[in-house]
Amino acid sequence: MAEKLTDIFGIDVFDEATMMECLPKRTFEALKKTIKNGEDLDPQVAEIVANAMKDWAIDRGATHYTHWFQPMTGITAEKHDSFISPAPSGKILMEFSGKELIKGEPDASSFPSGGLRATFEARGYTAWDCTSPAFLKEDAAGVTLCIPTAFCAYTGEALDKKTPLLRSMEAISKHAVRICKLFGHSDVTSVSCSVGAEQEYFLVDRENYLKRDDLLFTGRTLFGAMPPKGQELDDHYFGSIRERIASFMKELNVELWKLGILAKTQHNEAAPAQHEIAPIYTTANIATDHNQLIMDIMKKVAIRHGLACLLHEKPFAGVNGSGKHDNWSIVTNTGKNLLEPGKTPHENVQFLLFLSAILKAVDLHADLLRLSASNPGNDHRLGANEAPPAIISVFLGEQLADVLTQLIETGAATSSKQGGRLRTGVHTLPELKKDATDRNRTSPFAFTGNKFEFRMVGSSMSIADANTTVNTIVADVLSDMADELEKADDFDLAVHDLIKKTVTKHQRIVFNGNGYSDAWVEEAERRGLPNLNSMVAAVPAxxxxxxxKLFDKHHVLTTTELKSRVEVLYESYSKAINIEAKTMIEMANRMFIPAVIKFTTTLANSINAVKTAVPTADVSVQADLLTETSTLLAQAKAALNNLSKYTKTAASIEEGEEQANYFRNVVFPAMDELRTPIDLLETIVDKEVWPVPTYGDLLFEV
Incomplete structure (x- = not known):
C-alpha cells in the first residue's frame, strides 16, 4: 500500500519534480528563481515552460486547458480551451504558447465586482500564479490542464481572492525579514506563511438530499425538528467510521493524493453524519488552492457513492455546525518556524517579539478578523456554544500567559513553566510527557504549540480572506516594530522594552477561559473588545x-477595491437570505401546508366517522389533536403571510447596507417565526404524510 501511495502521489501535478524532468536545467533554475525571489517572469522562460507543460498534459490525456481562478464568489471558476490549432494541410496542431500560459481573458462582467466592472465593461484578465503548480483534472469532460491564476479587471483592480492574498504574503515576508535581520539572521531572505486548513463537512444520503428543496437551493435545512437522538451521547465523535463513509474517504484520499494534496487525518466529528479531513501544512496560497480543490472533489466523490456533501456552516439546527480551522504560522526560507517558542520561551526574545506583534495585530484589528470569517451561514454557528464566540480573543495557555505576566509585572521574564510527566495510575501504561499548557477549543484565535489556530472560519468559505487579513495586520505591526528597532542605539534594550510595552498595552486580548460562557461576554465588554454578532454588523470594518490606511500602506487592497468588497458582501448576504426566504415560502405553500391540511382532513373525517358509528364514543383525543394541529397551521399561515410581505418589501429597498440590514433584522426573524410552528407540526403529523425526509432520515440513514 505504501508503494502504491508513493506511486500515485502528485502524479497529476506539474510540480517541482516534474518540472525538473521536463524542463531544460537553465529554464528550471530561472523559473525557480522567479518563484523564490518574486522576480518578473522572462517571456522566453514562459514559452519553454508552456511547451513542456502542454506535452506533459497531453501525454496524460489532456485535450483542454483552463485558467483556474477564484473570483469573489468564494468558489473557483474556469473556461476551457482546447490545445488544437489548424494546420495548412487541413489537419490540426497541438499548441500552447507562453502567452496563453501567462494570460487569459475571461468575461469579467458577470462575476461579483462591487462596481469595479459594469455589465458593458466585460474585459478581465487572468494571470498565471507560477508559485502554485498546475494540475490535471479528470471528469466527464475529459482531462483538463488547470493553471492557477489571479483575476483582475481591465483597469487593474483585483476581482478575486488570490491577488490580495499574494500581495499580503509579500507584505509579511518583507517586514518579517527585516525583524529577522535585526536578530542577526543575514541568511533569511524571505518568510512564507504556512497554513493548514482542517475541513469539516456532513454527508447525507443523496436520495434524501434530492427530496429537500431547502438543501438543494440553500445548502441547509430551513425546516426540521430534532430527532429523539442527536449528538448528546458523543458516540459519533471519533467513532468507528461506517463502511459507506470509509469507502468515500478512501476514494477522496486517492483523488487528493494524485493532486499532491497532503490529506493526512480523517475522522467522525461531533454531530451525526459529520466528518473532518485535515491536510499537512503548505504555503498560504497553495493551501488556499488545495482547500478549494478539497471542497470541489468532496462533492464529486460523494455523488459517486450515492451521498451528498454539505459544506454549509449550519445545515441542521440543534446539532454542531461545521467550521474550517485555519492553522497559521510563519517560516523563514532557512526552515525556521518563527512561532516556535522552544523549551524556554522566556529566553527566546525573537519568538516573544513575534508573539507580541501578533497580540497587538489581533487587538487592533479584531473587527477585520471577525469579518474575514463572516458569511451568512456562519452567523448561525459563531457563538452558538459549539464554535468560537463572535468576540475575538487570543488563547496562549498557562506557560506563555505566565511569561507575559512576568514581563508586565516585573519587566523581565525569568522562567517558563514546564509540562512535566503525566501519570495515569496504571503501571503497565507508559509515563507520558505532558505539554506545558492545555488546549482551549472555545478560543477564536488560539496558540497551539508553534502556530495559531483561527477557528472562526466557516466550512464553506475560502480561506483566502482569513489569511489575507492575518498576514496584513501582522505585517503592519512588524513594519512599525522594525522601524522602531532599526533606529535603536541599543538593540537588546530596545527590543525588551518594546516587547514589554506591547504586551502590557494589548494584554486585554488574551483570554484563556471559557469563551462559551455568558461571563466572558460581560468581561469582554468591560475590556472594550468588539462584539460583532453578525456578518452585516462586521462589514463596515x-x-x-x-x-x-492599513491595506493601502501594504499595497494589499486599494480604497476602491475595499469599497467594492463591501458592496459584494452586502449583496451576497441579501441574496442568500432572500433565496432562503423564498425557498421557505415555496416549501410552506406547496409542501407543508397541503400536507397538514390533508392530515387534518383525515383526522376530521375520522372523528365524524367514529361519532356516526358510535355516537357515545370518546373522540376527545382526536379532537384535541385536531385543535392543536389546526392552531399550529393557522400560526404557520400567519407567519407565512408576514414572511411573504417582508420579502417583497426587501426587494424594493436599494441594494447595499440598508437592504442587508432589513434582511438581517426583519426577514431573518420572520423566517424563524415560520419555522417554529412547522417544526412542531412535523412532530405531530403522520410520518407517511410528511412531504420531506426528516432530520432522523438525513442524519442517521447514511
Missing amino acids: LVTEKAI
Missing part, C-alpha cells in the same frame, strides 16, 4: 479609516 472593511472601510474604516484604520482599515483603508
Whole structure:
C-alpha cells in the first residue's frame, strides 16, 4: 500500500519534480528563481515552460486547458480551451504558447465586482500564479490542464481572492525579514506563511438530499425538528467510521493524493453524519488552492457513492455546525518556524517579539478578523456554544500567559513553566510527557504549540480572506516594530522594552477561559473588545479609516477595491437570505401546508366517522389533536403571510447596507417565526404524510 501511495502521489501535478524532468536545467533554475525571489517572469522562460507543460498534459490525456481562478464568489471558476490549432494541410496542431500560459481573458462582467466592472465593461484578465503548480483534472469532460491564476479587471483592480492574498504574503515576508535581520539572521531572505486548513463537512444520503428543496437551493435545512437522538451521547465523535463513509474517504484520499494534496487525518466529528479531513501544512496560497480543490472533489466523490456533501456552516439546527480551522504560522526560507517558542520561551526574545506583534495585530484589528470569517451561514454557528464566540480573543495557555505576566509585572521574564510527566495510575501504561499548557477549543484565535489556530472560519468559505487579513495586520505591526528597532542605539534594550510595552498595552486580548460562557461576554465588554454578532454588523470594518490606511500602506487592497468588497458582501448576504426566504415560502405553500391540511382532513373525517358509528364514543383525543394541529397551521399561515410581505418589501429597498440590514433584522426573524410552528407540526403529523425526509432520515440513514 505504501508503494502504491508513493506511486500515485502528485502524479497529476506539474510540480517541482516534474518540472525538473521536463524542463531544460537553465529554464528550471530561472523559473525557480522567479518563484523564490518574486522576480518578473522572462517571456522566453514562459514559452519553454508552456511547451513542456502542454506535452506533459497531453501525454496524460489532456485535450483542454483552463485558467483556474477564484473570483469573489468564494468558489473557483474556469473556461476551457482546447490545445488544437489548424494546420495548412487541413489537419490540426497541438499548441500552447507562453502567452496563453501567462494570460487569459475571461468575461469579467458577470462575476461579483462591487462596481469595479459594469455589465458593458466585460474585459478581465487572468494571470498565471507560477508559485502554485498546475494540475490535471479528470471528469466527464475529459482531462483538463488547470493553471492557477489571479483575476483582475481591465483597469487593474483585483476581482478575486488570490491577488490580495499574494500581495499580503509579500507584505509579511518583507517586514518579517527585516525583524529577522535585526536578530542577526543575514541568511533569511524571505518568510512564507504556512497554513493548514482542517475541513469539516456532513454527508447525507443523496436520495434524501434530492427530496429537500431547502438543501438543494440553500445548502441547509430551513425546516426540521430534532430527532429523539442527536449528538448528546458523543458516540459519533471519533467513532468507528461506517463502511459507506470509509469507502468515500478512501476514494477522496486517492483523488487528493494524485493532486499532491497532503490529506493526512480523517475522522467522525461531533454531530451525526459529520466528518473532518485535515491536510499537512503548505504555503498560504497553495493551501488556499488545495482547500478549494478539497471542497470541489468532496462533492464529486460523494455523488459517486450515492451521498451528498454539505459544506454549509449550519445545515441542521440543534446539532454542531461545521467550521474550517485555519492553522497559521510563519517560516523563514532557512526552515525556521518563527512561532516556535522552544523549551524556554522566556529566553527566546525573537519568538516573544513575534508573539507580541501578533497580540497587538489581533487587538487592533479584531473587527477585520471577525469579518474575514463572516458569511451568512456562519452567523448561525459563531457563538452558538459549539464554535468560537463572535468576540475575538487570543488563547496562549498557562506557560506563555505566565511569561507575559512576568514581563508586565516585573519587566523581565525569568522562567517558563514546564509540562512535566503525566501519570495515569496504571503501571503497565507508559509515563507520558505532558505539554506545558492545555488546549482551549472555545478560543477564536488560539496558540497551539508553534502556530495559531483561527477557528472562526466557516466550512464553506475560502480561506483566502482569513489569511489575507492575518498576514496584513501582522505585517503592519512588524513594519512599525522594525522601524522602531532599526533606529535603536541599543538593540537588546530596545527590543525588551518594546516587547514589554506591547504586551502590557494589548494584554486585554488574551483570554484563556471559557469563551462559551455568558461571563466572558460581560468581561469582554468591560475590556472594550468588539462584539460583532453578525456578518452585516462586521462589514463596515472593511472601510474604516484604520482599515483603508492599513491595506493601502501594504499595497494589499486599494480604497476602491475595499469599497467594492463591501458592496459584494452586502449583496451576497441579501441574496442568500432572500433565496432562503423564498425557498421557505415555496416549501410552506406547496409542501407543508397541503400536507397538514390533508392530515387534518383525515383526522376530521375520522372523528365524524367514529361519532356516526358510535355516537357515545370518546373522540376527545382526536379532537384535541385536531385543535392543536389546526392552531399550529393557522400560526404557520400567519407567519407565512408576514414572511411573504417582508420579502417583497426587501426587494424594493436599494441594494447595499440598508437592504442587508432589513434582511438581517426583519426577514431573518420572520423566517424563524415560520419555522417554529412547522417544526412542531412535523412532530405531530403522520410520518407517511410528511412531504420531506426528516432530520432522523438525513442524519442517521447514511
